[in-house]
Amino acid sequence: MTGSPHAHVALLREAQDRALEAEGIPMVLALLDHRATPDAPAVAPTVEQEDGARAEGERLAAALDEVREALLPGHRGSDLGATTAALQAVSYADFGRVLDASERLGAQR
């Protein structure tokens, strides 16, 4: 526990050390539909939208796998706390990239 913490541990520490009462807490949520027969969408997505969403989801899933493997290699799949921690780290990394983008936009103005 001494020395420089693993990069993923450092990421999780930073994510969890945000001040709940004062700072935004980023989180990526899984979208699930538990209905037996979901309604058809009112407006069907285009192929490009579907492909884009799928690519985004695959990127986040890969990041989640990486963080979970690094942090909790032996974790019980039903351990929601561990899943939440991994999602917090992934979400915070994702949030960081959004910040970078807005900073770039700000620099262009």
Add this chain to the structure above:
Amino acid sequence: MTTATSSSTATTSTPPALQRLRAFHARAAARGPGVAALLALGGPPTGVAAEPVPAAVLADGARLAARARAEWRALASGQRDDDLGVTTSVLHALAHGEVHEGVHEGVHGGMHDVVQGSAVPGPRRPAHDDRTFSAHVAAFERGRVLRVLNFHNTPPSRREALRAELAAFSARHRLWTPAELAAVTAGGAWPDDPRPGALVVFYEGYATSASVAAPVCDELGISAWFAVCTGFVDAPAAEQELFARSHSIGLVAEDLAGPRLAMTWDEVADLAERHAVLPHTASHAGIEETPTDEDLQREVLDPAQRLRALTGATPAAFAWLHGSGPGMSARHDDAVRAAGYPHLLSATRVTRP
């Protein structure tokens, strides 16, 4: 847009009861000082003739009940009697005043913030429902009250502060052993001591419970209660930070400086020779995190067996995350009962399952 006023910047216009509630939360957020609680003490099983409650205990309970009503009027006169969250906050403010601000010195000293004319709620739920504020106050009036000083992190830098805090608390209170608690909740004799009954509880199973808290207690001759998350102790040292961060086990910077975050089982066994050790679930789990039988086995039943095998005795109590009490879920109450725990320690009550 204005910013919230913190406890450190409370103005003189802030009602004293609200200042006490803020101070309570500031202590809890500091993750070091002891945090006081007042618990309604469960009575003996139905049909069991209880020993008479000592007059001093009844007087103390009556005084606390009056102060609880005053605190309610000041803080929560428009709130529901059956809102357990509000009851918990009112009792937090009251306990903070009693233990940390010396409001106990005289009942009148704590009454100056009463809002005259506001109502104290009457019972709105069945009489057997002991989750209401009214039921807590009624228990106090019968002398059924137990003070608790709760700790989580006990970092080495606070060793002397901890010693001073425990010395002062133990001088004013009779720290009950598991046998004394069991005797009272079974309707037996109360400890022969004029001081109010109390527990000192250290939660989670941090390594510093063994390296800091227990040695200080031993030096002071204090018998404490250690509520241990058995899964935290089981986790490999390299994964304990992740376990903690995955299960709402708060960490301070000093925790990260050591080789481990949790005690070893040898340390738990050593503690159990002089103190009460009880499970705080395996994974620091709450009722909402244990929906299946497998969850209940892992979080409620297995920890009892683990500690029984380690110490040779059934743990004196069990505590859920968030201090949930009985009556939230019949399945969960059944699991606590099946595990053989004689008491359920919650945020506002201690009961026989």
